[in-house]
Amino acid sequence: MQLYYTPRSHFSRKVRILMAALDLSAELLDVGNVADANELAFGPNPLMKVPTLVDGKVVVFDSDHICQYLVQKYDPLDQFGVLIRDVNVCNTRAILNSIMAAEVDLILAARSGIATEHHPRFDKVKLVIRHGLEWLENNAALFSTGPLSLSFHLVCMRDHLLLFGNMPTDLALPNLAARIHQLEDLPYISSTKPQ
Ligand SMILES: N[C@@H](CCC(=O)N[C@@H](CS)C(=O)NCC(=O)O)C(=O)O
Structure with a gap:
């Protein structure tokens, strides 16, 4: 997996914490200054935001969506309650x-x-x-x-x-x-x- 992120991004950190807690790893791709309109740096994300996860052929945008995707695929017991809809x-x-x-x-x-x-x-x-x-x-x-x-x-x-x-x-x-x-x-x- 690859994660487009920046080291200081709070939205990206949500995903990084969950991945570490689930013992999952991804290659971290730092997009640099997120204020830039450098389309290439953001990889496949047309919104030019981080985080974006690439898992093989699957591309996932948005931190909460990425966390839900990871749990559905890798943590069927949902240990951290990511899928709770209360x-x-x-x-x-x-x-x-x-x-x-x-x-x-x-x-x-x-x-x-x-x-x-x-x-x-x-x-x-x-x-x-x-x-x-x-x-x-x-x-x-x-x-x-x-x-x-x-x-x-x-x-x-x-x-x-x-x-x-x-x-x-x-x-x-x-x-x-x-x-x-x-x-x-x-x-x-x-x-x-x-x-
Ligand atoms: N709803 C998105 C928000 C992501 C977001 O706003 N990320 C910031 C960095 S922490 C960003 O890339 N901003 C670039 C911009 O707004 O142009 C998510 O949860 O992933």
């Missing part, structure tokens, strides 16, 4: 993904030379991150009662917000921090942490 779990995934996508908007705008300060669109994007984090904190019990893959997702979101300086510093998130602390030393969490 409404609360899906809502939590939607919030995590939206915070992560909002952060991509901020980072790629800045990387493309757009000032994101005092701009109504980006003010809203920042509010999405704040309100999303508050929602997760208020619903943090879902991470201990829900599938472990949801907590993998949480770690990816949190580490990336911290790495790129987009975590609101005035927001107290003790319940999320406690959950992440329980997982930080797992080898597939620590070995995939972006530097």
Whole structure:
């Protein structure tokens, strides 16, 4: 298998954590700057995003879809609850993904030379991150009662917000921090942490 990714990509890290936890390996293909419109670098993905998985003749786009594909093919017992469709779990995934996508908007705008300060669109994007984090904190019990893959997702979101300086510093998130602390030393969490 090949995985188009970048070492810092939080969406790609979801897949990398799951693959490591399932003892699966893939050749990692770093696409470089994801803000670039360099079609060739992204391999077969017409959306020019990472991650993309290539498994023989099968091409799979989108991190959640890739995780589902891997579990359906390689983990019939679904040890980490990737295929769970419970409404609360899906809502939590939607919030995590939206915070992560909002952060991509901020980072790629800045990387493309757009000032994101005092701009109504980006003010809203920042509010999405704040309100999303508050929602997760208020619903943090879902991470201990829900599938472990949801907590993998949480770690990816949190580490990336911290790495790129987009975590609101005035927001107290003790319940999320406690959950992440329980997982930080797992080898597939620590070995995939972006530097
Ligand atoms: N829904 C997609 C989102 C992927 C995504 O936005 N990836 C970012 C990097 S972390 C990217 O490649 N962005 C490029 C762009 O938006 O132009 C997924 O879950 O895989």
